[in-house]
Amino acid sequence: MARADLILSLVRAATRGDQTQLQKTVEALSADERAKNHGILADRLIAQLRQDSNGQPRQFAPTPVRSVSGPLIAELVPRRHTEDLILPAVVEQAVRELVEEQHRADLLRSHNLEPRNRVLLAGPPGNGKTSLAETIADALNVPFLVVRYEAVIGSYLGETAQRIGQVFEQARSQQCVLFFDEFDAVGKERGDLHETGEIKRVVSSLLLQIDALPSYVVVVTASNHPELLDRAVWRRFQIRLELPMPKQGQIEEWFKRYEKCTGHSLGLTPRSLAQRLKGLSFAEIEDFGADVLRRIALNEPEADVKKIAEHCLRQWKKRFTLRYSADVGEEK
Known part of the structure; x- marks a missing residue:
């Protein structure tokens, strides 16, 4: 037999028109029946909850404000x-x-x-x-x-x-x-x-x-x-x-996934790349990876991937220096 407190809660929700409480109570009843190995009844309770009086799927979302x-x-x-x-x-x-x-x-x-x-x-x-x-x-x-x-x-x-x-x-x-x-x-x-x-x-x-x-x-x-x-x-x-700034080991892991996903080996070890890009956020590291892919695409089929990676590293070093200077200026 279903728990008395849940039955009383169900009646209260129905008489007050409280749809939120009704939904919570039916879900709790379903879980209670499932715990008693009454799986068919549990499924029927949830199915009934999700239908309106005409047997159609219930629409809960109002018009966006x-x-x-x-x-x-x-x-x-x-x-x-x-x-x-x-x-x-x-x-x-x-x-x-x-x-x-x-x-x-x-x-x-x-x-x-x-x-x-x-x-x-x-x-x-x-x-x-x-x-x-x-x-x-x-x-x-x-x-x-x-x-x-x-x-x-x-x-x-x-x-x-x-x-x-x-x-x-x-x-x-x-x-x-x-x-x-x-x-x-x-x-x-x-x-x-x-x-x-x-x-x-x-x-x-x-x-x-x-x-x-x-x-x-x-x-x-x-x-x-x-x-x-x-x-x-x-x-x-x-x-x-x-969610702090990435550590070197996390940047290394990012480049391992990057090379596996893109199929491009950058000619530099993930450890070397992580050391040179330490201090950047994950978003900036993703931007660096996208910059490399653009250069590769524009220089195919003769693209020298390692040379491109080194070029992008130099560019990012300049950008990082500019960003650091701006951050220091804001702190002052």
Whole structure:
């Protein structure tokens, strides 16, 4: 017999028209029946949940909300898979656990537990925060929704907080990964004397929305400046991960994969390349690899790959020097 608490929860959800609670309860009932080896009943419960009264697939997603600047959310197709990234071991483990919890959410709910669904990624730009968010959506096989700040942030009092509410309302309508890049733009420390009252209202609204987010929506946020985030924002995230600049061994691994993928040996060992490019971000290393491929394509069939690689290394050394000088100037 089904658990009494789940039956009561199902009745409450139905009488109140609470679709979110109804979905959670049916999933928990299904998991409970499956644990009793009642697989057929468990499957029928989930199948019934996904149909409307006419037997057609249920549509949960509302019409996307818009502002005068366009949609508040852009749905992107993930281009990367988890195995494409070179990540610190602790980050890999955390992502595996997150994905497993989401995939086995019905089992967790049968034990009155919810999967974790709030992730904060921190680190310097160009080291895989956006790519990692993509891979999470890919691993979960759910839509990848990216918040468009140019449409969300308004110029009138209360406008931004209202639009943030609309963003979360749309996200709650389906299983998805909701991604906030440059999260410090909306999650700044409220104690900062230089910030306006409007920013403080935005942060307060954001905290309320995050607290109310159902566990089937995975919110991933990325920040290049985590020190700017409000302390209360930090506490909302169950998983906090750092993606630092790549170490030499990680750059070596990148070039091994690069040569295998492109079929081009650069005439220099991955170790030598890593030593000479140490200090660059993963995004910059990918740009270097693309530069080499362009030179090879333009000089075929007589392309001297090693000579091209050496030329690109010299060019990148100049670019790195310019970037370093600019960074030092900003710090002063």
